[in-house]
Amino acid sequence: MNTKSKGNKAEGVIIAEFIKRGYPVSLPFGDNEPYDMIADFDGTLKKIQIKYGKTSNGCVVADIRKRIGSKRIKYE
Numbered sequence: 001m002n003t004k005s006k007g008n009k010a011e012g013v014i015i016a017e018f019i020k021r022g023y024p025v026s027l028p029f030g031d032n033e034p035y036d037m038i039a040d041f042d043g044t045l046k047k048i049q050i051k052y053g054k055t056s057n058g059c060v061v062a063d064i065r066k067r068i069g070s071k072r073i074k075y076e
Contacts, residue, residue, distance in 0.1 A: 003052075010052035011036055 001009070015037065018025050024040040035047035 006052040007036075007050070010050050014048075014050055 015025050018039050026038040026040075028035065028038070033047075034049065036050045037048050039046050039048055
């Protein structure tokens, strides 16, 4: 699986989880933005960048971060 496919897989997992938890998700058009999606957390919109990872037992792990200037901060 190439890097783009791995990123798409991680995005799909996160989108499904957010929707399951009741958080609306919006996706930017194209690949021009420094974030992968926008999620609505009880009226607060957050830009989210997702990075793909995989554990040794085959689980997909997504590193979800927000960007403040050039600094990336992991969401809690």
